[in-house]
Amino acid sequence: MLSLYSSAPTRFSLLLLQEGEEYVHEFVAECAWPPQIPGNWQGRPVLAGHLRLATRSMFFDPDDLRVPIVRLPFEGVEGLEAVGSARSGDFLVQSRHAVRMRPGAADVPYAHDRSRPALAWRFCLAFAAMHDFMPQAQVLLAACRLPPADREAALAALLAARGAGPGFDPGNLRGSLAAERVVAQRAAWLATPLARERVALALTPARLYAQPRHGLQGRSVRSARLADVAALARRRAGLRDVGLEVFFAAGTGGGGGTGPDTWGAPSAFLVFGNREEREEWL
Template identity: 30%
Template structure:
């Protein structure tokens, strides 16, 4: 029952957007969560179902499970954004045991949009079938220097800011206070990759619309402030 309720509740609000930021579009996706680097995924499930919500200055990932925090990735902090392998392959590359967090967010076995009949059948699919179905289509692969975690368990608490360790912080330890951090306390960051790596695979639509719009907004957010403000 809790799982059904978790899938219905939506925590995202336009109040989470920055000032002058606008909402663009959303997609149902399966995400490869970097469980070894980003906390909050309480089951440490490498695949998590939810929605990607693309905005003019950031990309949000809202997991179906309300116990897992919403992820905000500022586009200004994104180092790379490309078409990548299936989300299951990305999770496997991280050494994770591939299991699916949400059967309701399975991807069809083909990267093309599913039929309405299959869409309804997804709700009754098993975890094993979900893992298999979500492993085939290409994903949007991005690497970001900053991740913001918010509204886990529907709680209005201070956001958690995760920033990838720079060579200086990797050598001397994380610097910061409050809700900001460079990772787990006491952890050696010297061997970590410099960015947080995420993959998002659309479940019921082709990858290209998401990838194209995200790439355009990423390019705009890399411009000087005056040009960026004019374009957005």
């Protein structure tokens, strides 16, 4: 049975992001839920949960799974500012648009709440310092106010400036460090028809690994034996020649099974930062 409270909410997934939107970071936080927005079924003045920052919006994911996740698109945000003392961790988001998602972890149509004037959402960061959140949130907000072409360029530059994140953890190797060593690694994306996830790719003489940067999809590290790779094919991703599809032989450990030695799909669609990075992996 699904618990009604969770210290590590699991109903959030990359599928809640818009097409082309990328997940950035998460923070433990509290939210003063506006009374004009339905969903706070107990009328609590403050709700505990996770604040999730993405390139086009921010999400509040309550620990009480009966309360919906709320998405605040940056296009509807009129103001974003810290309040109180520098150490308080409090900030206000003035938003004209809120999207309620997955109340009770149910897959139901999203509910859109639009308001004029904008409603105030007050948040308090539980552990992170304000400078860990506010500068990048304000840069993302400013980028989303640009014309579409300039917006995408600004977001791409911001993500590039953040870097690839942590590299592959050797502790995730299936064999011992003496028997299996990483010979190449690269930051990339693992793409599916509905979402894409930033990963750290690693190659050993025996296996291919993909380690998620955020681990939101309910699965840790994927791996497949190189002996199970049946074919490689260059692909286009977002009109750019930067994709690589890895096909696994049917009935092998790399295929679509769910056991500990499987990738979990019949193929893997990898997206690289540029064509040169892709060619290095062929």
